[in-house]
Amino acid sequence: MACLYRTFSPPSMRLNSPTYFTLLLLMNIVLGVFVFHYGLSISYIDAVYFVVTIVTTIGFGDFNLAAAPLGIKIYGIYLMLSGAGGYAILFSLVVDRLIKNKLLEITGKKTYKMENHVIICGFGKVGQKILDTLLLLGDSVLVIEKNEETQIDLLQNQNIPYIIGDICQAETLTKAAVAKCKAIIFCTDNDLANLEGALTAQEIEPNVRIVLRIYDQTLARKIQNGFNLKLVFSTSTLAAPTFAQAAHDENIISTTRVQNEVFLTTKILITSQSQLDGIRFAELQNQLEVAGLVLYKANGRQIRFPQADEVLQGGDEMIVTISRDSYKTIKRLNKRKQ
Incomplete structure (x- = not known):
């Protein structure tokens, strides 16, 4: 097994990766299944059962190698030693990884893999x-x-x-x-x-x-x-x-919390050829519960508290009060159609 470990694992991952070590132990088990299936002429399910009882050192006496050929006995000894030792090493690697990560986190020295934070x-x-x-x-x-x-x-x-x-x-x-x-x-x-x-x-x-x-x-x-x-x-x-x-979000003007809900007062520039381009303001009010404060039309006209029948067009900018969840939805709708 050590030979296989050196052969198939990159130098940077040797002896310090629970994943690689687990794969090698699984390969060892699969190899054992084939050896016992053909060497002892037993079914695959019996071979799996026999290998698992050996590597986990849990034997029930229903299978043994007393009458097996010499080569199978030697392989059985190897499987016992590699199974017990391998799982002990795997356990220590996993515990070491968990403790090390926790210590790095507590001491503030951990490297984080985060996005959009x-x-x-x-x-x-x-x-x-x-x-x-x-x-x-x-x-x-x-x-x-x-x-x-x-x-x-x-x-x-x-x-x-x-x-x-x-x-x-x-x-x-x-x-x-x-x-x-x-x-x-x-x-x-x-x-x-x-x-x-x-x-x-x-x-x-x-x-x-x-x-x-x-x-x-x-x-x-x-x-x-x-x-x-x-x-x-x-x-x-x-x-x-x-x-x-x-x-x-640089477009947010202010935030207000009402009980357990957060409301944002924000600027939204209508994108041409988006789902917001050409719809009536009433649709936003009904679907997303938007409260319109000011609408700046692309032609320079300013409308305070826009009416429900006002049509939004690309280039218009509006200032609205909206819930946090609805704001996420309106940003998605304001993307240009592909």
């Missing part, structure tokens, strides 16, 4: 409020925090994945899967660290949506103009939910 860099008071808003919006969130003593227990209690590390290091952002994230928010108390982290994220993934917190309003404006960062906000003028809304 929002990364929060900095878990101070602002970061905690941003997290609450993102969870309200239904986003998957990962937190990066440099200080191990910062409210990490709150993340553990909510099963929020987190990384303990420097947001300015490419290695830390790579562990957080920044290349596949929906957006990344830099909201520490250090303006320079936020800026450096944002530039590092932009180097890794130029198209990533970056929401940057800068305390000084004048500096925020200069950074926005000088570093090609669209979503730069000053904390002296905006509250934490604004950062979360910008990360979730």
Whole structure:
């Protein structure tokens, strides 16, 4: 079996992959079935039963190798040793993998394979409020925090994945899967660290949506103009939910929670040749329970509280209040027909 393991497993996977080791043990069992089927002239089902009792060291005495040929006896000894030893090794590999992953997760050093998630860099008071808003919006969130003593227990209690590390290091952002994230928010108390982290994220993934917190309003404006960062906000003028809304969707203006349901006030630009192009506003109201606030027609006309018979056309932009689930539906309907 060791020979087979060296032959068929890549060097990088040897002795550290439960999957490969399980496959080899299964191959060993299948080989044993054929050996006993032809060597002892027993049925396949009896051969399977015999092999399983040998490798699991559970024998009932109904089958034995006392009268078997010498070669079969030798193979039976090999099967006993390889079965007992192999399963012991497999068990240790599985336990080692589970413990190692849990330790990496607890210590904040795990590398995550997430997609379409929002990364929060900095878990101070602002970061905690941003997290609450993102969870309200239904986003998957990962937190990066440099200080191990910062409210990490709150993340553990909510099963929020987190990384303990420097947001300015490419290695830390790579562990957080920044290349596949929906957006990344830099909201520490250090303006320079936020800026450096944002530039590092932009180097890794130029198209990533970056929401940057800068305390000084004048500096925020200069950074926005000088570093090609669209979503730069000053904390002296905006509250934490604004950062979360910008990360979730740049078209969202505000969020409101009524009992257990979340409502969004958002801008929607009607896409030409989409399912929304050419329908009456009444259809949106009936199907998705949309409350229209303002409709900006493509010809420049502005209509407050659009009437039910108003027809939507490509290029129109409307501001509506809508539930979170209905907003997902309306975004799908607003895609250009293939």
